[in-house]
Amino acid sequence: MNSEFSDSMDPSLLQLERELQSLTPVAPGRDLLRSLQARMEPALPAHQTNKVTSFPWRRMVAPAAAAAAAVAVLNLESDRRAGTSRGKSVADIPDEGVPVIKWEPMPMRREYRQLLDAGYVLNENLQPMRHYVLDGMDQHEWRNGENASVRLLIPRQQRFLMPVQPEYEQREGLQQVRFY
């Protein structure tokens, strides 16, 4: 008996209760079961491929430049507040009642990642020049006495033109000339 107070119920209510219990609810449809099962399947790991993806240098340039600019502005602002000359470390600014953590700047490291041959261009004198793009990364680092470090990586891209060397270029052939 389902009723938890069947003793106190009159017979007609008990009869009604039994009749209700005899009814079977409609079962969920197959579509619902399939859909639910599909959604409950554990996610399979993404298919691994050998696709080579390049590092998104260009997308990083703007945010990194903004971050670097913000650091520079904060640095200048702190220097002004403390009445110090430009270039003095932020860590050197005393602040009463607050423990000062000294951050020492480390030598900047410049790393070159790849050199791209961007083809030929003509300079202002209509002389053919070789166009190169050099991708790199500047790493600025500060360390404190507890060996903690803060690192700021700024992507760098340099473009430069090199005069065409006639003997070499004749051998290779002028494959393409680009006009900018």
Next chain:
Amino acid sequence: MNTTSSPPAAWKQWFNNHGSRLLLFARQQTRTSEDAEDVLQEAMLRLWKSGMIDESEDGSNEPCLAAAFTQIRRSAIDQARKNIRRANRETRAMELDGTTDTVWFKDSLEQDERSRQIEQAIQTLPDYYKEVIILKIWGELTFEQIAETLDIPMNTAASRYRYALERLRRTLTPAKLA
């Protein structure tokens, strides 16, 4: 109750056993059969992710039935909040044609008329009676579990059940109870 996940096969078996009573409750909590199925799916996924399981009689772990009803109710409330304007339109449409698109019970031909009468009688009950009747009769929950699921005192759950039965008795003539 603990929070360990059980394997999908066990969930499938458990859902095959209890799906009909869960769907019935979802239908009571929503306006259309489509909404009921959406709510049921959403609730099962929430339960699946939460890992709410009970130890069954044979010692294996299976999803907690009372927690499943609770999740259905919460999902139905969430859906009603999201689709309040749509729900209002559907309510008006149902009021106009006087019927709902759901069939709650499956029965043999000779029982068909009777089950329709009972279904209609249940649907005329206020929601707070309907949900207690469904959880008690077809959900097979105790009053304590019903109280927890509906977030009401246990005595309220018990008295609503009794009042609901009395109303149904009045609606369904004594001759039909034979």
